[in-house]
Amino acid sequence: MIRTTILGLGSYVPERIVTNDEIPFLNDQHERCDEQQTETNDAWIRTRTGIEQRHYVDNDKDVRTSDLGVEAAKAALADAGLEAKDIDCIILGTLSPDIHFPGTAVFVQSKLGIDGERGCACYDIRQQCSGFVYGLEMADAFIRTGKYEKILLIGAEVHSHSLDYSTRGRDVMVLFGDGAGAMILGKEESDDERSGVIYTSAGADGSGAMNLYLKVFDIGKRPYVWYDANDREQNEIKYPQMNGKRVFLQAVRNMVVSTNEALAKTGLTWDDIDWFVPHQANLRINEAVAEYAEIPRDKCLNSIMWYGNTTAATVPLTIDHWRREGKVKKGDLICSTVFGAGFTWGTAIFRL
Numbered sequence: 035m036i037r038t039t040i041l042g043l044g045s046y047v048p049e050r051i052v053t054n055d056e057i058p059f060l061n062d063q064h065e066r067c068d069e070q071q072t073e074t075n076d077a078w079i080r081t082r083t084g085i086e087q088r089h090y091v092d093n094d095k096d097v098r099t100s101d102l103g104v105e106a107a108k109a110a111l112a113d114a115g116l117e118a119k120d121i122d123c124i125i126l127g128t129l130s131p132d133i134h135f136p137g138t139a140v141f142v143q144s145k146l147g148i149d150g151e152r153g154c155a156c157y158d159i160r161q162q163c164s165g166f167v168y169g170l171e172m173a174d175a176f177i178r179t180g181k182y183e184k185i186l187l188i189g190a191e192v193h194s195h196s197l198d199y200s201t202r203g204r205d206v207m208v209l210f211g212d213g214a215g216a217m218i219l220g221k222e223e224s225d226d227e228r229s230g231v232i233y234t235s236a237g238a239d240g241s242g243a244m245n246l247y248l249k250v251f252d253i254g255k256r257p258y259v260w261y262d263a264n265d266r267e268q269n270e271i272k273y274p275q276m277n278g279k280r281v282f283l284q285a286v287r288n289m290v291v292s293t294n295e296a297l298a299k300t301g302l303t304w305d306d307i308d309w310f311v312p313h314q315a316n317l318r319i320n321e322a323v324a325e326y327a328e329i330p331r332d333k334c335l336n337s338i339m340w341y342g343n344t345t346a347a348t349v350p351l352t353i354d355h356w357r358r359e360g361k362v363k364k365g366d367l368i369c370s371t372v373f374g375a376g377f378t379w380g381t382a383i384f385r386l
């Protein structure tokens with residue numbers, strides 16, 4: 035039977051590193067100032083979130099989410115030994131699209147030089163931090179049904195341009211970083227139920243939607259972009275808003291349930307699985323998930339310390355980080371559970 039196999043993996047983060055010590059000194063253009071701009075500090079960020087630094091794109095250049103996605107895609111294509119022209123479908127997850135429409139996948143396609151009259155299918159998906167697992171579920175279904183044969187799956191984000199660099203926005207601002215990850219998925223003929231993509235699940239609870247959101251515009255209003263950029267109260271619409279405690283609790287609960295369900299449905303145990311790679315929103319969330327789901331600590335891989343929360347990119351970025359460190363190897367069995375705005379969540383079990 036046709037199964038989905040992982041042909042390549044790659045990731046990219048911009049060069050600029052912003053440490054927790056630098057964060058309080060950034061102005062609204064995320065430029066470093068001599069005077070402190072925001073009341074926050076390394077100890078608070080480190081203790082509450084586990085984050086030590088994050089990467090930002092430069093603010094004096096014209097870099098968009100698609101550019102980060104292209105870099106990750108090129109790395110994944112090289113890893114797979116393929117060229118961009120071999121790809122017959124692109125699926126891209128982001129909450130920071132280049133522009134409102136068209137979606138960001140078409141910009142990636144064009145920048146990879148595979149646009150034109152016979153250009154491949156391009157999907158954008160809007161599942162925020164759950165984007166990568168949702169995308170993997172979609173790619174797996176496409177490949178198993180024979181619809182596409184080589185899919186480029188990307189999670190990419192430029193968060194740094196849309197954060198509120200003031201004390202008002204500090205709870206959200208300190209969490210996020212820029213980055214991208216990509217995976218190339220292909221087909222194989224195999225009856226081995228433990229090869230390639232073994233399991234995916236995706237869930238959502240729309241009643242949680244307004245616990246974590248970024249409006250930018252409201253199509254129910256006229257004018258639908260109604261903020262006055264010079265008015266501090268009104269311009270809140272530009273920035274992500276979050277009920278942190280609710281998100282935290284729901285993340286732990288849903289990630290535990292989703293992970294346990296994945297094991298029950300596949301019959302796998304933590305003896306079979308090499309690595310647990312959760313979404314990287316907060317180290318304390320991941321530690322709580324590991325505790326409640328009884329996941330061996332030496333199997334939990336995190337990278338939030340160095341990259342912050344890169345939303346749709348965290349899963350491939352974390353796997354690729356630990357592969358470069360020599361920990362994760364080709365053929366390892368990975369269980370990945372995500373949770374994000376929506377609320378949305380999901381789990382995937384796959385052999386790298």
Ligand code: ACO
Nearest residue numbers: 074075078082163204205208278279281282315316374375
């Ligand atoms: N620096 C210093 N102080 C801060 C900061 C900051 N960056 N942010 C908030 N505080 C203050 C608050 O104002 C509050 O002060 P007060 O006691 O004087 O009122 C105090 O710290 C405690 O604030 P809490 O919100 O109670 O802190 P909490 O322990 O809940 O941690 C946090 C906040 C880290 C945001 C936590 O709620 C969290 O991680 N929630 C999940 C958020 C998340 O993961 N979001 C993204 C995931 S989903 C996705 O990726 C789409």
